[in-house]
Amino acid sequence: MGFDTDTSINTSARLNHERFPELSTGPVPIEPYISEEFFARERDAIFRCMWLLAGRMEKIPNKGDYFVKTIEVLNTSIVIVRGQDEKVRAFYNVCRHRGTNIASGAGNCKFFTCKFHGWVYDTQGNIRHVADESQFFDLDKTKLNLHEVNCEVWNDFIFINVDENPRETLAEQLGEIGVQLQDFPFPEMRVAGNWGATLNANWKLFLDAFQEGYHVATVHSGTINEYFTGARNPYCRPSSVRLYKRNRSLSIPFNPEFKIHKSEEFAIRTGESLSQGVAGLTKKVPGVNPKNDEYFSFDVNAIFPNWLLDTSIGFFFIHEFWPIDASTTRWESTMYFPEPANAGALISQNQSIALLRDAFREDIATSEGSQAGIMSGSLKEINFADTEIPCRHLYEVVTKMVNGEW
Ligand code: FES
Ligand SMILES: [Fe+2]
Incomplete structure (x- = not known):
């Protein structure tokens, strides 16, 4: 398999900021991630006003x-x-x-x-x-x-x-993502697993850990890393990014060179799973992979303000980030799969659930570490790469709203 025609993954150009030049590129101040005064403004300008x-x-x-x-x-x-x-x-x-x-x-x-x-x-x-x-x-x-x-x-x-008189309808707030996912097969799915935790991390910083792939090779080196990273895409760059007024969406490709273990391949072939792309099983599902990216694995759909609706081929999962104060957040995650048609499908689903559960544990642990470092007094700013543009977009949208821009 040759990948040299795929410029979006191999280029050194910073393609996301080329496409979204209105976003800043410089360091980001830490105040929005640690300040109780900023948090109070978020409460009034965002959480008291939005769906x-x-x-x-x-x-x-x-x-x-x-x-x-x-x-x-x-x-x-x-x-x-x-x-x-x-x-x-x-x-x-x-x-x-x-x-x-x-x-x-x-x-x-x-x-x-x-x-x-x-x-x-x-x-x-x-x-x-x-x-x-x-x-x-x-x-x-x-x-x-x-x-x-x-x-x-x-x-x-x-x-x-x-808000007694919401400024936007729910449909307006869901915007392009609501339209895109209108026909996703949600009615076929039921709850297959859920987890939660209350952590010492700001809600935005916590959410950021789930809207970029840059950390996959390091944080997930013992779990899902090789599903996504390899010679073609060593830093798990998204294959496409869509930034809207407040919402955003990115598509994550799998690693086509990954050789799955025989027992895992059995599980994958019997039903819906995170890994079915790796096994060469892909099908078109309404609302999923909107840009028809090659080697598609799953979409991260960040719906403002505080949740992710991640959709894939035949299943979806939700992350909710509920702020408690500037440095404490309650996280709830729920996975949805179709009713398993047989025991094989159940095995397949559980393979994905176990894999994601372990990856989520890794994600939440690093978020607490970041928050502690940001609160240490040693930093005034943090830095986002081009591939972390979803994190920068969230920061910019929130900053605008607390400054009174709607
Ligand atoms: S009956 Fe509800 S507070 Fe007294
Ligand atoms: Fe992660």
Whole structure:
């Protein structure tokens, strides 16, 4: 196999900045990654204004099903409920009496009963019972329904927006990525694995570890490195990058020279997997590999502000990065595969799940190391290469927004 015609991988030119010359190229200040004052501005300018991923519809298949989503950056939790009328709504998890949470965890109910003094709300948020009501003074019960939050659903992804008048519709915010992935086979997939951790790292720095391939040869030298790097692409450069207004997307190619182990090849050939490209099994899936890149493995779709929707041939996975403060973030990762058609497909899926789980552990460990170094006082700036342009794009978008540009 010869690769010398593939200039995007072998060139020394800095192609991404040639295509996106409006982005800066110089060092980046560390303030956005460590400053609590900057973090407070992010809360108001970004997280209080934008559509945030709350979960997936498979969590609430039936009338009365609900789950509570904790959103630390907004100092609150939100109840997402499928009402008795089948409509999905979101409410602040806050009782109108004295503020206690009206739900926790997940479950199914006809009514939410506050555990403090027993006020009762229905699944559409209406107040239904005030205990010992005669002891209150001129209660206006029309003002005692649960405080509703904007809630919209796209392809079974549930979003909330705490801005009373969102500046953009959900479709506008999803933008080009929403259009591209509109027909991805999400309905065929179900949860196949999930992980999470709370780490000492800024949410952007943590997210950055999952939106560049530059670290693959070093961080993942014991796990997934050789799937992606080799003579053709030693630094795991993306084969294509797309930067939008706030979202971004990149395609990661596999290493065509990689010789998979026999037992692994068996697993790969029996179903959907991260490695099927290596085994020569590729098929066209709607919304995936938008530039028809050679040796395609998977797309990283970064949806602003704080999550990644990574799509591949027959499966997808999500990373959510929930800020707690300037240097602490809660990470949730969920993998989705089709219902396995047989035992072979299950083996194949689990091979990918185990591989990615180990790689994710490596990614999160290095993020904490970066944060510690950035907070040490020895650095004023950090540097991003051309191939790390997704990290620079996130930094620039956030900086613009906290400075009042929409
Ligand atoms: S705080 Fe909910 S009933 Fe008192
Ligand atoms: Fe990684």
